[in-house]
Amino acid sequence: VGFGSVGRRFSELLGGAYGRRLRSAGWRVSVTAIATGRHGMAIDPRGLPLARCRRLVEAGGSLTSLHQGPPVSHTLELVRRAPADVVLEISPLEPRSGQPAIRHVRAALERGLSVITANKGPVAFARARLLALARRRGVGFLHEGAVMDGIPVFNLVERCLPGARVTGFRGVLNATTTRILACLEAGVGAEQALREVQAAGIAEADPGFDLDGWDAAVKACALAAALLGARVRPDAIPRRGIRGLDPERVVAARRRGRRIRLVAEARRRERGRAELRVGPRELPLDDVLASAPSDGVLVLETDLVGDVAIWQGRGGVDQTAYALFSDLMALLAGDGRRFPRG
Numbered sequence: 001v002g003f004g005s006v007g008r009r010f011s012e013l014l015g016g017a018y019g020r021r022l023r024s025a026g027w028r029v030s031v032t033a034i035a036t037g038r039h040g041m042a043i044d045p046r047g048l049p050l051a052r053c054r055r056l057v058e059a060g061g062s063l064t065s066l067h068q069g070p071p072v073s074h075t076l077e078l079v080r081r082a083p084a085d086v087v088l089e090i091s092p093l094e095p096r097s098g099q100p101a102i103r104h105v106r107a108a109l110e111r112g113l114s115v116i117t118a119n120k121g122p123v124a125f126a127r128a129r130l131l132a133l134a135r136r137r138g139v140g141f142l143h144e145g146a147v148m149d150g151i152p153v154f155n156l157v158e159r160c161l162p163g164a165r166v167t168g169f170r171g172v173l174n175a176t177t178t179r180i181l182a183c184l185e186a187g188v189g190a191e192q193a194l195r196e197v198q199a200a201g202i203a204e205a206d207p208g209f210d211l212d213g214w215d216a217a218v219k220a221c222a223l224a225a226a227l228l229g230a231r232v233r234p235d236a237i238p239r240r241g242i243r244g245l246d247p248e249r250v251v252a253a254r255r256r257g258r259r260i261r262l263v264a265e266a267r268r269r270e271r272g273r274a275e276l277r278v279g280p281r282e283l284p285l286d287d288v289l290a291s292a293p294s295d296g297v298l299v300l301e302t303d304l305v306g307d308v309a310i311w312q313g314r315g316g317v318d319q320t321a322y323a324l325f326s327d328l329m330a331l332l333a334g335d336g337r338r339f340p341r342g
């Protein structure tokens with residue numbers, strides 16, 4: 001569900017070395033259905049020709065010419081009808097409700113199909129409910145790509161810190177604002193900085209989503225859901241972005257040996273609650289959150305292990321496609337069915 005930058009890159013992985021790794025592990029993976037927003041949709045139980053699908057979509061065409069069987073008119077119908085074992089939900093994030101992605105995920109799980117997603121919406125807004133549904137159906141709901149692309153954040157805690165209690169976290173989670181702040185530090189004007197980041201293909205189509213802190217807030221809520229067991233809505237947390245931040249303040253901070261970054265913070269509270277906030281913070285240069293250049297840094301605070309930091313150099317489509325691949329490998333290895341998360 002979704003055949004944009006991430007979906008198409010993932011389909012390339014299947015056609016190359018990563019597909020060979022799956023085959024050598026004994027798995028034959030084919031894509032039997034694709035839904036898009038404006039480029040049609042297609043089901044073919046024998047497997048769709050992925051290179052042709054990419055060419056069609058990249059040329060602005062429609063996938064519908066490849067469809068076999070009775071016509072299918074909307075995404076939910078495709079999810080309900082596609083002959084499949086796993087659904088990848090990689091449609092765009094809607095930061096205020098997480099829909100329609102949550103409906104797509106629920107429809108797949110209700111059918112007894114495992115779901116892998118890089119979409120933060122279902123994780124931030126509905127993780128506990130979707131995971132409970134997955135458990136009832138005996139399938140997996142995996143979402144490693146939802147925060148920090150392919151960097152193993154959720155798996156780090158689940159697999160490497162089993163039983164440890166995460167008491168809170170601090171993170172720089174939005175690459176666009178980090179890169180804009182780095183440009184401002186170097187004396188580039190705010191508008192020029194945004195243009196440079198957009199030219200690099202990092203910023204969201206709607207820059208307000210990054211600049212006003214929505215992206216960081218949704219990621220913080222996704223992390224809080226998975227690591228703190230807390231259900232917090234992104235629109236309910238104190239949120240300030242970097243829009244309107246005086247570039248002089250950024251330059252002055254740098255002169256004093258400090259750095260301004262957009263930081264998401266969370267603290268576990270009793271009875272499944274957590275306190276979250278997102279806003280610009282002035283950090284000393286030796287704070288790991290101020291490390292540059294980097295697209296993301298997350299410091300997990302734990303009860304016994306102390307602080308554990310994970311650092312992302314340059315994130316993006318490749319890493320996110322890899323996150324889907326790693327979740328698929330985990331599912332195929334039986335993880336999703338035997339040991340659903342949560």
Ligand SMILES: NC(=O)c1ccc[n+]([C@@H]2O[C@H](COP(=O)([O-])OP(=O)(O)OC[C@H]3O[C@@H](n4cnc5c(N)ncnc54)[C@H](OP(=O)(O)O)[C@@H]3O)[C@@H](O)[C@H]2O)c1
Nearest residue numbers: 002003004005006036037038039075090091093119316317
């Ligand atoms: N790009 C990254 O580096 C990255 C990193 C981490 C997480 N993610 C997440 O991964 C997801 C995909 O990102 P992306 O960069 O691939 O986005 P994208 O390039 O904008 O692609 C989105 C895809 O979803 C399709 N779509 C839109 N509405 C749909 C609907 N109702 N039903 C089915 N398909 C629909 C679009 O179709 P049309 O083009 O035809 O409208 C397009 O194929 C997003 O949730 C994003 O937040 C992305």
